[in-house]
Amino acid sequence: MRMTRIGGPTVLVELEGWRILVDPTFDPPGKRYAFALGTSSVKTRGPAVAAADLGLFDLVLVSHDHHADNLDPAGRALLPDARHVVTTASGARRLALPNVHGLRAGESVELETDGRPRLQVTATPCRHGPPLSQPIVGDVVGFAIRLPGRDEAALWVTGDTVLTKQVRQAARELDVDVAIVNAGGVRFGATGPLRYTMTGSEAVRLVAELEPRVAVPAHYDGWSHFRDGEDGMRSAVADAPPAVRERFRWLPDGVPVEV
Template identity: 60%
Template sequence: MILTHIGGPTVLIELDGWHLLTDPTFDPAGGHYDFGWGTSSDKLAGPALGLRDLPHIDAVLLSHDRHGDNLDAAGRQLLPAVGTVLTTVSGARRLGLPNALGMAPGEVTVLQAANLPPLEVTATPAHHGPPLSGPVVGDVVGFAVRRAGEEEVRLWVTGDTVLHRSLRRVAARLRVDVALVHVGGVRFAVTGPVRYTMTGRRAVELVALTRPRVAVPVHYEGWSHFRSGRPAVEEALALAPSDVRHRVRWLIPGEPYRSTD
């Protein structure tokens, strides 16, 4: 598997000949984005790769469509040209694309394409905030990708989520090779101390529960509403057992990383 972190939650994954892309964000830096209910954010860094730098994308793993830090204007332009867009059930309806497929947590779909081995994708639970925040922030979903017929998860994308009971159960049960862990500790002035994604401490706790061979933090830089970046993750890692610390890899945006390195 080869991973290229493009920025924020956006990662290009090359797996068994497939080209997968998570949460497409390709707008330049400098934009202001309204997330609704009095919340907003500024984009502070542009993507390490542009749309023209991408290969043909076989499938997009879109955790949710309602927030510009996970799907922006340029990212939306890409979606009609990809093979399949996997996202939430409500997100697929809003996108209105023939290649968009909505998935609820626990549902399984098999990706198939000519001359490529089939991939089995299971939707995993994600809560983009504390209890009762669902009507405000909307649905979010994660993705566990396997080779068809195998038990081990080759790739797990948590999506934007806090660490909650259902996610803990999934984390303890899955056998994961590579995990993309959304961090950021998102917080807004209008809602005070409430967090909408995992802090560094919670992300390290999730890694300790799952124990993937490789854990890659994403969604922690490049936006003004991220409040728990790399220093917070590294601070939590310093207190974690060495067995947890050695699993984490920080990717350099734009530089391919082979997960066996």
């Protein structure tokens, strides 16, 4: 598997000939984007690689379509040309494109493209905020990707989530080769102490339960709403037991890496 960190949640994954893009965000930095309940965030870092330099994609995974830090206007413009797009069931209705597959947590879809092995994509649970916040923050899913004849997930993308019983249960049930783990500890001044994604220490706890071969931190920088951020993520990994710490792989910006 080859992975290229674009920035934020956006990672290009090359797997058995498939070109898979996770949560496309390609807008330049500097703009403020509105979220729910009067919250907003400023993008502070641009993409490490321009979308025009990446070519076309066989599969785009969109954990949720309604927050610009996971799908911004430049990323949205890429969707019609992708062979397949997988997102939430509600997001598929909003996007209304013929190449979009909508899933709820626990549902799967099998995808095909010429000359490459079939992929199974299964949506995994997320809760993008405190208890009872789903009607406000909206639907979010993660993704487990499997190759034919294998129970192991070649890739698990956690999506934007706090550490819930459902997410931990998914980690205990999954056998995962490579995990992309979103963290950052998102908070907003308007909603006080409420958190909307895992902190670094919670991400480390999840990886300790999951035990993937490789864990790749993602979505921990590049936006003003990250309160735990890169420092929190790196500190938590550095303080983890050796058996957990050695699983983490930090991707350089814009450089393809074999993992």
